[in-house]
Amino acid sequence: MSVSQVILLLLVGYSVFTLDKKQKHLPVPTLLFLLGIILSFIPYFAGMDVTERVLYDIFLPALLFVSAYRFSPKALKKNAGIIGLLSTVxxxxxxxLLGFFTHVVLGSMVSITLVGALLIASILTPTDPVSVVSILKQSANNEKVADVVDGESMINDGTSVVLFTVLLGIYTSDKSFSAASFISEFLYVSLGGAVLGILFGWAVSKAVHITQHKEYQVMLSIILSYGIFHLAEHIGVSGVLATVASGVMLSWEFDHTNKEDHYREALDGFWGVVEPTILSIVFLLMGIELTNHFKLEHWGLMVLLFVASLIIRFIVISGVIQFFAFWKKSIGWKDTALITWSGIRGTMSVVLLLSLEAKVDGEAELLLSLCFGVIFLSLVVQSLGIYPLSQKMKD
Known part of the structure; x- marks a missing residue:
């Protein structure tokens, strides 16, 4: 991926953000994704090398940090129970459920092992709230639904990485699955990442006092977002959850102890530029990469898997709500359907897919094709349906 290619992608992104005046009806990430598919047919862009390391190491930490930093600590505290349960258990x-469905139903039509089916499910479970939350808040005027969708997507990225890693190890080396081993690894990786992020987020909130220069304070936030991610990955805990936890902790500290110092304004200004910049590149790259694996002969299976994923998500969310008296009383099937539909697959699913591609070296083309197809349907169908569905659910 050359510098000139990146500059041109940024130019495309700038043009889309500037010209797209109907972002509720046609969200920018969806439009960028579709434009990426078009660009893939242009030889200059078709040869771009999109790897999981580029997305995971360079782009993901910033997206995770800005999402967590902007998330309201008050909303997280209020909805911690349902967000935590949805994004883990x-x-x-x-x-x-999706893995067993894939193995039993799709496996009767094509050759998919149970581990391969579970691997597909682990790739398709993390959600991406980009553009969805703002649309929900504008159109549905339902803060609690938007907060749950946003909070769930932040934390379930970390859960999905742990689940995917365990299943990939079994898939590639025929390791046996141990429930006790999985639970212990999951707790170590997830809790270790969260604790590390909280500690460093708190430390940076205090260190920001050392200088009054806003530029240096912004620099410190960059160090935090990337430093905590790679430190966590280096010591074997979740870099995703560490980055999310550090962003939430920094935001909480600013709200409670540093209101008068206006640190948030400087950080908001910087990260407000970084976010659309990275989103432009990432979603265009996702569209370009899609055409390398999309197989039309699997179209029927993709639609079946996509529909099944929505139905299963609706069932699970309905079940989780029963554990919370407030939500059980205040939320109906319409809100549940809206939360279900808002669970769009995006960046993390593509990162996991590219990780699978790198590990299996062309041996799982069917898995890649099915997953990319579902991501395509999710980004297009669900994104375009968010606004009309949220309007309908208000009636």
Missing amino acids: GLIVTAL
Whole structure:
């Protein structure tokens, strides 16, 4: 991926953000994704090398940090129970149900092992709230639904990485699955990442006092977002959850102890530029990469898997809601359907797919094709349906 290619992608992104005046009806990430598919047919862009390391190491930490930093600590505290259950136990149950469905139903039509089916499910369970949350808040005027969708997507990325890593190890080396081993690894990786992120987020919130120069304070936030991610990955805990936890902790500290110092304004200005810049590149790259694996002969299976994933997600969310008296009383099937539909697959699913591609070296083309097809349907169908569905659910 050359510098000139990146500059041209940024130019495309700038043009889309500037010209797209109907972002509720046609969200920018969806439009960028579709334009990326078009660009893939232009020889200059078709040869771009999109790897999981580029997305995971360079782009993902910034996206995770800005998402967590902007998330309201008050909203997280208020909805911590349902967000935590949905993004951990709920995600694992969703992956198991979708995996068994894939093995039994799709496996009767094409050759898919149970581990391969579970691997597909682990790739398709993390959600991406980009553009969805703002649309929900504008159109549905439902803060609690938007907060749950946003909070779930932040944390379930970390859960999905742990689940995917375990299943990939079994898939590539025929390791046996041990429930006790999985639970212990999951707790170590996830809790270790979260604790590390909280500690460093708190430390940076105090260190920001050392200088009054806003530029240096912004520099410190960059060090935090990338430093904590790679430190966590280096010591074997979740870099995703560490980055999310550090962003949430920094935001919480600023709200409670540093209101008068206006640190947030400087950080908001910087990250407000970084976010659309990275989103432009990432979603265009996702569209370009899609055409390398998309197989039309699997179209029927993709649609079936996509529909099944929505139905299973609706069932799991409905079940999780029963554990919370407030949500059980205040939320109906319409809100549940809206949360279900808002669970769009995006960046993390593509990162996991590219990780699978790198590890299996062309041996799992069917898995790649099915997953990219579902991601395509999710980004297009669900994104375009968010606004009309949220309007309909208000009636």
